[in-house]
Amino acid sequence: MNRPLGRAKGPGPTPHSFLFVSPDLEKNLKVGEFITYEAEIDGEPQTILARISERRPVRLYPDPFSSDPAIDPNRVAAIVGYSGKTSELFEITAEVIGCYDEKLRAFINPRVPPRVGTPIALAGNEYLSRVLSRVKAGEVGSATVGWLLSRPRLQVPIAIDVNALVSTHMAIIASTGAGKSYTAGVLIEEMLKANNRAAILVIDPHGEYETLAEIANSNALSGDGYRPGARVHAPGGIKIRVGTLEQGDLRYLLPNVSDRMSYVLGRAYREAENISKKRCSDPNRWTLRELEDAIDRQGENEEDTFDRGSANALLWRLRATIHTGADEIFDDQQQTPLSELFQPGRVTVMRLDQVDERQQQVIVAALLRRVFYARMDNKNEQVAPGSDNYLPYPVFILIEEAHNFAPANADIVTTNILKKVLAEGRKFGVGVGLISQRPGKLDPDVLSQCNTQFLLRIVNPVDQARVRESVESVGRDLLDELPALTKGQAIISGAAVNTPVLCQIRERYVRHGGESQSAVDEWRSYSGEAQTRRRERDTATPRQPSSRRSSLFKED
């Protein structure tokens, strides 16, 4: 145990907390910092871990001592006869985490608060490296994403449990620019290391993850004959077969669909399914052409003249919205085999920039549905190798801008399937990671199903409130730190760690693609160019009128 920094004073405001008093001469005892003390459990001395949740000064100079900024109040105090070292004294509240059980690799909470006068010490680096997570840095199943923020660089590595992370889902939540995508990149790098070799798909609505392609050439991640892979697909590089779209997807995609049109669409959709079933005993292989024809036939209904108009309106909308072909995302025949989207030891980036938001949502819904049911069937060994849906290993899907796919107070095409995956994905090996800068706009149920959280700086009070209500694993004291965090600092909590930690996320091995653009730099470079051109123009020798005339007859 380290040298004591304080002594226990008595019980704290809650049953798990206690108070201790310290002069904190080295300014170590910040909120979130870990401390330890010894207590006897079943006759054995044990080290108990606790976390500081509050720090309150119990000694303060009178304010007027500081009335002259040029004079140190300690000096004034010395003049009136106080020259002790402990002009600052703190009453510190700490929450007992418990005693680490080496066999269970978890904390058991023996509820032994320290006796009055017990020495309290800063938790040792080595001890913390061992107990903060079930897995140790570098072990199989560990992702070393950074180090404990309150300790010097790399002293206490934060290694999170990848199995827990993917099986019970994850969320990265922070204000814009706080480092979400960067953190996601670090996590992907870690998951692609030889000790994990994850199969990851990134849904990238802003084209921020292109630089992940460099992972394939990074020596930091390869070794022992293993080399991770990375594929980045532009929109259209990953195919969705139109036949896998549900009626609801279509209704959602087409603009301003009236009840009448919706009715016509429903009948046409069933007809297209039947045609597909007759052709290849699979209802989900109809082509866009077959659907169009089916809609057209609905318009020929003699009994109702309205149907013609509705059918025409639908056709017009369908043709304006959904396109199939070589460069399109939707295709009549093909769909990208799942084993191509997901490969152990490889990240696939599905760029969706320049794709309309509703289309993005439908694409994600179709993809999630396909992966989820494919994994279900694969689990039941109903899929043959070689099939498009053959996917014999678990997968992890990272979704950026998650609030667009599970918005609060609205049910959209993606909401249901996302909820289903979050609730049941664990059974079938489909893990989801959600990234959002607007947790306030994210469905609270969805957020609370993500059992590991990376919380970076959050300033907006609405967003803070949503996090407070949906993230149970983090105490108020830590959440209060959210607005004060800086770039790359994260609270990591939940299933993948033994106790919430304040972590400095490490630097990336490969370049980050979401760098903020400097508007001023761009203006300056353009202004430079424009000026050069203007200068060239202004200083050029004017052409002689005679030469212009001569150019009528011959080339200059």
Add this chain to the structure above:
Amino acid sequence: MSKTREVILGKIVKSNSHTDYVCQVYSLNEFEPAPRPENYALGTFVKIELTDGTSPAYLVGLIYDTVLLNPEFGRLGPRLSSESELTTFSPDYLNERAVLLGITAIGRVKANGEAVLGVPRLAARSDALVREMTREEIVHFHTGSGQLDLSYLPILVRIDNPLAYHLARIVLLRLMDLLPAYRAELDVLEDDLGWQTQIGPLGGLQ
């Protein structure tokens, strides 16, 4: 700084506690030079001898109050006599008119010259002589350690007297005058007392 002449103010006639002494000011003809009112003004630093002159050790005190004893009594009595007649015919009676000084002990100076600030461990004797401190002695008392020392200030503001804060302020103003090197630090303290004595009573937030 020219060496100022030492003025004997009077003698200790009573104490109310270990630190609270009463000094009777000598009347006109007892000592030369006779103390004049400016010698025993409020906030004056005084030294109270600790032995009967055999050792240079003394207590340091501060005049915190003045009481005039029976000032009206003479007038109500043989009213027809003028002051000059009284001097001639009943000198004892005149002696009963006295100025009493309340002195609070704030430290001592040991025989070796070392200044010890704060509640003194030794008490003065009855009849001990009380002298006004010179400028040099005041400076030495406060800075003898090489640092400005005012550790009696917290005791001073706690004496049971409505003028306690004013007294502390007078002391600080005096020291600012005597110790220009510490003016800024003293100003911080003086400023606070100034607020508490001048603005606080009128409702200023403190």
